[in-house]
Amino acid sequence: MNRRNKFHVYLTIVTFCTGFLVATSIETTKLMRKERMNDQLFQQETQLNERILAEKEQNRHLENQLLDLQRQVGKVEEAMATRKAEAAEILSQLEAARMQAGVVAVEGPGIVVTMQDSQHAASSPDITNYIVHEHDVRLVVNELRLAGAEAISINGQRLVSNSSIRCIGPTIIVNGVKSAAPFVVSAIGDPETLEGALNLPGGVLQTLQDFVQIDVAKLNAIQLPAFVGDAKSKHS
Amino acid sequence: MLQKSRKITFILAIISAIIGVMLTVQLRSSLDPVHKESRSIAELRASLQKELEKHKNLLADISKYNQLYYQYETALSEDESLSVMKEELARNRKMGGMVAVEGPGIILNIVDQVYDEHVMDEHVPAPVIGGYTIDDEDLRWLVNILFANGAKAVSINGHRLIATTAIRNVGDVIQIDTRTVQPPYEMKALGEPEVLLSALKLEGVEEYFQLSNKHVIAEKQDNLMIPANTEERRIRFMKTVKEKGDS
Numbered sequence: 292m293n294r295r296n297k298f299h300v301y302l303t304i305v306t307f308c309t310g311f312l313v314a315t316s317i318e319t320t321k322l323m324r325k326e327r328m329n330d331q332l333f334q335q336e337t338q339l340n341e342r343i344l345a346e347k348e349q350n351r352h353l354e355n356q357l358l359d360l361q362r363q364v365g366k367v368e369e370a371m372a373t374r375k376a377e378a379a380e381i382l383s384q385l386e387a388a389r390m391q392a393g394v395v396a397v398e399g400p401g402i403v404v405t406m407q408d409s410q411h412a413a414s415s416p417d418i419t420n421y422i423v424h425e426h427d428v429r430l431v432v433n434e435l436r437l438a439g440a441e442a443i444s445i446n447g448q449r450l451v452s453n454s455s456i457r458c459i460g461p462t463i464i465v466n467g468v469k470s471a472a473p474f475v476v477s478a479i480g481d482p483e484t485l486e487g488a489l490n491l492p493g494g495v496l497q498t499l500q501d502f503v504q505i506d507v508a509k510l511n512a513i514q515l516p517a518f519v520g521d522a523k524s525k526h527s
Numbered sequence: 528m529l530q531k532s533r534k535i536t537f538i539l540a541i542i543s544a545i546i547g548v549m550l551t552v553q554l555r556s557s558l559d560p561v562h563k564e565s566r567s568i569a570e571l572r573a574s575l576q577k578e579l580e581k582h583k584n585l586l587a588d589i590s591k592y593n594q595l596y597y598q599y600e601t602a603l604s605e606d607e608s609l610s611v612m613k614e615e616l617a618r619n620r621k622m623g624g625m626v627a628v629e630g631p632g633i634i635l636n637i638v639d640q641v642y643d644e645h646v647m648d649e650h651v652p653a654p655v656i657g658g659y660t661i662d663d664e665d666l667r668w669l670v671n672i673l674f675a676n677g678a679k680a681v682s683i684n685g686h687r688l689i690a691t692t693a694i695r696n697v698g699d700v701i702q703i704d705t706r707t708v709q710p711p712y713e714m715k716a717l718g719e720p721e722v723l724l725s726a727l728k729l730e731g732v733e734e735y736f737q738l739s740n741k742h743v744i745a746e747k748q749d750n751l752m753i754p755a756n757t758e759e760r761r762i763r764f765m766k767t768v769k770e771k772g773d774s
Contacts, residue, residue, distance in 0.1 A: 299536055306540040310547025318555045332568065339571040346578035353585040360592040362769070367599045371608055378609055385616045387762055392623035393690055399765040429667050436693035441765045443690070452624040452689040453681070455674035464675075468577065479765040514768055519584045 361395065390442065393451040393518040397442050401479040401513050402486055404431055407472055407504040408461075423474060423503050425458035431476055432456065434495045438488030440478035442515050446470040449518040466518065482509040624689035624756045628680050632751040633723050635669075635714040636744040637661065637736060661710065661739055663696040669714065669732060670694070676726035678718040680753045684708045687756040704758050720747040 372379035389395045406428065409421035428445065435443060443450045448465040457464040462471050478485055486509055489496045499505050595615060602608035620626050670688060673681050681688050686703045688694075693704060700707050716723055724745055727733070736743050 295532060299532075299539065302536055302540055303543050307543040307547045310544035311551055313544075314548040314551035314555075318551060322555075336568055336571060339568065339575055343571065343575045343578055346575065346582060350578060350581050350585060353582065353589060357585060357589050357592065360589060360596060364592055364596050364599065365769070367596065368612065371599075371605070371612065375605055375609070378605075378612065381609070381612050381616055385612060385619065386767060388616055388619035388623055388625065390762060390765055390767060391625070391690065391760065392619045394619065394622065396768040397765040398768050401764070425671075426664055426668065429671065430664070433663070433667060433693050433695060436691050437695050440691060441760075441762060450690050452622070453674050453679055454690070455671050457671070457675050467580075469573075481764060515765075519581065519588060 358396075393442065393449045396514060396517045397479060398512055398514045399441070399479040400482050400511050401440070401477065401509075402435075402482050402489075403508045403510060403513065404435075404476040404478075404489070405504075405506045405508075406431070406474045406476070406499075409503050421502055422461075423458075423472060425456055425463065427499055427503065428458075428463065428474055428476065429456055430495055430499075431489070434488050435476070435478040435480070435485055438480065438485045440480040440485060443476065443478045444515045445476050446474060447516055449516055451518045477513050477515055479513060479515060482511075485509075624680065624687055627752060627755045628717060629750060629752045630679075630717050631720055631747075631749050632678075632715060632717040632753075633720050634746045634748055634751065635712075635716070635727075636746075637710070637712040637714070637741050638744065639711070640737070640740045640742045661701075661712070661736070661741065663694050663701050665736075665739075666701060666712070667694050672726055672730050672732065673714070673716045673718070673723060676718070676722050678716040678723060680717040682715045682753045684713055685754055687754055689756045691760070692756070715751055715753050717751055717753055 368378075368382050368385070372382045390397050406423045408423055411421055432443060432445070432450070445456065445465045446463065447470070448454070448468055450465070454466050455464075459469075462469045463474055486507055488494070489507060491497075496505060496507065595611070598611045599608050602611055617626070621628065666683065670681055670683070683694075683703055686692075686706055686708065688703070693702075695702050697707070700709065702708070724747065727743070727745055733743050
């Protein structure tokens with residue numbers, strides 16, 4: 292009886308161990324597979340990162356190249372203008388048209404409006420009241436246009452004649468390019484007028500101030516980038 | 528007796544094996560949480576795509592300016608280079624919305640909903656009591672939807688919208704730039720008609736304007752003419768950046 296009892300104990304231990312072993316080996320193979328997958332993912336990620344960096348570097352070169360070209364073209368045009376009065380006339384029109392179309396970078400006095408979700412957003416029961424919506428951005432842009440802004444950009448995207456402002460989740464999409472908060476609206480124009488328009492009693496700033504964090508800064512010189520990608524026959 | 532104890536042994540063996548397996552699995556899975564890496568990969572892909580898109584656009588721009596430069600350089604006479612310059616001017620004016628454009632597109636008419644007492648049509652919803660009138664943000668919203676879905680040019684009641692166009696309530700009326708527009712509003716949009724129409728459906732434009740008892744009639748047009756923006760704009764503050772800036 293005693294012996295048989297002992298036998299039971301041994302058997303239990305042995306089978307227990309067997310079970311453990313089986314499970315461990317199964318898990319280990321699984322884990323190895325997962326690790327290999329993680330490894331692959333990691334590799335993929337690094338590859339992607341490298342490609343993005345390379346692409347960015349290349350884009351910077353291209354941007355410089357484009358600016359150089361624009362300068363070269365500008366020189367040729369100016370040379371023509373000095374030779375012929377008619378050319379000078381056309382050139383001044385051309386420069387104005389380019390600026391208004393938004394295909395060249397421009398600089399001048401203006402204001403920068405920075406909009407951000409309110410810090411109360413997280414603690415408030417009604418969060419949607421305290422985050423920046425696309426119509427808030429549109430409202431500010433519209434007000435700036437009304438006040439005579441000559442050129443406007445949002446988060447580095449120049450607004451052109453067929454730009455749209457869309458929000459998807461916490462990001463804003465302008466000219467098809469996505470960017471995250473804070474939303475920075477820069478406008479060139481008379482700084483006093485622009486600021487005054489936003490500051491009107493019952494105006495945009497007063498309405499929005501209670502809900503979102505909004506800062507206005509007047510600057511003597513700001514630069515707005517050119518709209519890139521006009522060559523793909525955007526207009527028929 | 529012997530038979531019974533064998534049975535017990537057997538059962539015991541199976542049970543302990545199961546316990547062993549379960550224990551291990553439990554341990555393993557709690558020690559090793561599942562990694563979430565696919566998300567960051569998707570994000571990286573998106574930003575890569577963005578850069579590639581920019582690359583393409585830059586290349587297109589560069590080739591355009593190269594061509595222009597080449598045209599200037601190869602112009603045989605002053606007159607020829609002058610005409611190149613004029614061409615470039617026309618192209619830029621077109622881009623800025625200073626020239627009328629035409630092509631396929633859609634016409635949107637926002638009209639008052641007509642209610643006929645005698646015809647009980649279930650498709651015509653009941654009038655909304657106390658509905659509000661259309662304000663500037665409604666129009667801005669609609670215009671934004673059109674542009675976001677590839678509209679190349681939009682006009683409201685014959686007034687072409689450009690980069691600096693403001694749409695604003697002034698008193699009871701809506702003003703576009705310096706011109707007042709009165710209902711009914713007629714919007715023209717140049718772009719893929721199918722895309723624009725389905726976008727309007729998707730965004731619920733019809734239902735939205737229903738709230739103010741308005742009916743939106745959208746029509747496909749094979750050849751639509753959108754007028755030029757005629758507003759005189761003087762440039763007082765901005766000037767072209769000649770030197771490369773920091774940005």
